[in-house]
Amino acid sequence: MRQPVEAANLSYPGEWTETQRLIQARAQEWEKGRESAARLLNSELSRFLLETKVRDGDKMVGLLITDRYGALVAASSEPDHYFLSQEPWWEALQSGGLDRVYVSGVIPGQEGSFRTPEETIDIAVPILDDHQHAIIGAIKASYRFDSLFAMIKEIRIGQTGHAMLFDAAGEPLVCPILPRRAHRIPSQLMAKIVSSDPGWEIAEDDGHGATDTVVGYAPVTGLNLPDTSWHVFVRQQPEETYAPIRDQLRNLALIGVVMLGLLWAMGRYVAARIARPIQVLKTGVEAISQGTYDGPLDIRTGDEFEELAVAVHRMADRLQASRGELETLNAELTHRVEEKTAEITRQMRKLELSERLATLGKVASGIAHEINNPLGIILNRIECMEAEAAQTQVPDDVSRDLVAIRTQAERISRVTRSILTFSRGTVSTLKPLDVNCVARTCVAMAGERVATLSVRIESHLSPELAPAMGDRDRLETVLLNLINNAIDAVVGFTNQGLVTLRTERLTVEGEDWVRISVSDNGPGVPSTILDRIFDPFFTTKPAGQGTGLGLFLSYGIVSDHRGRIEVRNESSGAAFDVYLPAVGCGAPAHEGVPWGLQEKF
Incomplete structure (x- = not known):
């Protein structure tokens, strides 16, 4: 079609x-x-x-x-x-x-x-x-x-029972006995028929001329009818319903009289010869069903009871062996199914993310090229204005403004180069850096944002920090991402928000590392999303406030620096730790080697 x-x-x-x-x-x-x-x-x-x-x-x-x-x-x-x-x-x-x-x-x-x-x-x-x-x-x-719905008319319950179909208004749709308009079902019973709960009960009047009738009713589910709902109603004549019960009561009374006589005669014999073996067998069978059976049954009557006890013991041994095999097979099968399911899930996510990242790379490359054209003109005009300012006596605040504008414009240029680097998958040039200097710059830039918020930014920088190999602009991008995320976490959660940036030198297995920690006193990261927080396009922010790429790009930048980034929850708030190898630590990076962002996908 x-x-x-x-x-x-x-x-x-x-x-x-x-x-x-x-x-x-x-x-x-x-x-x-x-x-x-x-x-x-x-x-x-x-x-x-x-x-x-x-x-x-x-x-x-x-x-x-x-x-x-x-x-x-x-x-x-x-x-x-x-x-x-x-x-x-x-x-x-x-x-x-x-x-x-x-x-x-x-x-x-x-x-x-x-x-x-x-x-x-x-x-x-x-x-x-x-x-x-x-x-x-x-x-x-x-x-x-x-x-x-002719099949509903064919439903028969015994000789006199049948099924009906009603709509939500209580109007009969299908009935094999009476015409639609001939039904006079009491309102109390009809309210139960058209309710959303199924049930059975004894109806004083079933609407078909019978009293004390066993009736049943239930809603028809799974259809999602747009304007109404359907309900099934079944009934049977009370004479046919109760006839088996009356016959059974009569037969049971006769059997009971006979059994009383037999039981009285056999009582003494049963108590002495049969009761104890049966009790032992019962205890053993219950132990088998509960998995606590641990030995043969103590029955030494020399008759069929003893043979039955031996057979039960053999059966228990075989059941225990079979149960062990089944548990082993079940555990192995469950493990294999989980592995295959996880592998399929990973492959599907890889395929989806690769497509989205390819599209994102093309868009990022186009945006970077479009920004570079007017940015070159802006930088050229700023240089001209600075040259004119050097020849003429302009106020100091104007000179400072020109320097600030040129600095930020150059930063935009470096950011666009980073976007092109990300979209093309190339490797950045790493140079020895003073990580404390990068941290101070990021704290200063973030301080402009928190100036109007009830948030403080504290920095604790180690004076003994070793330099690290890195790209200053990309590391600034990582730290600003982490600081801005921390600010977003504490805003609205507490009236005294605190974001702390720390640097320190660590020695792990004889190698020197630089650790940069950004922590806050916000709500922390839920444990259910800890393993997904660095995934692309994953965000917990409201729609329009986050792209889900900040931590993903930070992960890739740190990986390109042959470092790692981790997240953990503290007693109050969350902390992100960035580890970078100190100068002289670790193997040198080589261009063209898959690493970090490329290796992750």
Whole structure:
């Protein structure tokens, strides 16, 4: 069905107004004469729908298929009109998901799409594109209500019991005994029938002339009817319902009298000869069922009880061996299933992320190129203005402003180069850096943001910190990302927000490292997302406030520096630790070697 529907969709012009005009013209042509209807009904798809309807027998009234605008594409017989986008089933499919199935309530005669005199019910599903991502059309089938639900009339419970179907208003839809309008079910019982809870009870009046009747009722689930709900009601004549009970009571009374006599005669013998072995066997079987059986049963009667005890003991040994094998196999199977599931999940995530990152790289490269053009003009004009300022006596604050503007413009230039580096997957040039100097710069830049907030930034920089190999601009990007995330975490959580930046020198397994820690007194990171926090496009911020790329890019930058970044929760708030090898520590980096961001994916 998909190919004819896609062909119908491609026949429309691109503009919506032109599409509307074309649909109106086709609808008018449909209403005027029979030629367009005959041409549509004689199409190959319409003949296929007609064959499907014939194979389904008398239950089906008709089938039709529409394109994505609700215009008719094919039908098993001529419907009442051409454009169907205003019908409830079409609107329900458009507002629902891709897997939405529409089931209507009972449609009175002469009101359906095919204007049949019988009551009908419509079932519609969307037609999806080849990738299962978008709705390109819909197919609707109209069924005769009585024929479709004839199976309810065939339900019999014994000789006198039967089933009925009601709607939410308490109106009978199907009953094999009485006409619809002849039912007089009490309101108290009807309220229970149309409720959302299933149940059984004894009805004083079942609406069919019987009293003290066993009745049952339950809602029909899984249909998602748009306007109403259906409920099943079953009943049976009380004489037939209680007849087996009366017979059983009579038989039990007779058997009870006989058994009392036999039990009295056998009581003494049973107590001496049979009761104890049975009790021992019972205890042993219960131990087997609970998994606590640990030895043979102590029965030495020399008869069948002793043989039974030996057989139970052998059975217990075999059950224990089988249970052990099953537990081993189950654990191995569970482990394999978990491994395969995890592997499939990882591969799917890798595929999805690689596609999104490729797109992001192209966009980032284009943005960087677009920024570089006006930025070059800005830097050129600033140099000219500084040259003019050097020749003329300008105020000191103007000179400082020019220096600040040039510094930030050069920083923008370096950031765009970093974006191009990320999009092309190239390696940055690493130089010995004073990490404390980078930290002070980042604290100063972040201080402008927190000036109007109730947040303090404290820095504790180690004076004995060794230099580290790095790219200053990219490391500033990492620290600013971490500091800004910490500020976002404490704003709104506490009135006395505190962000702390620390640097220190560590020795791990004989190697020197520089650690930079950014901590806060916010709510911390939930344990459920700790393993996903560095994933691309993952963010906990509201829509429009975060892209989910900050920590991911920071992870990649630190990895390119042959370092690592970790997150942990403290007693109050979260802490992010960046570890960088000190100068002279670790193997030298080589261009072209997969590392960090590239290795992660």
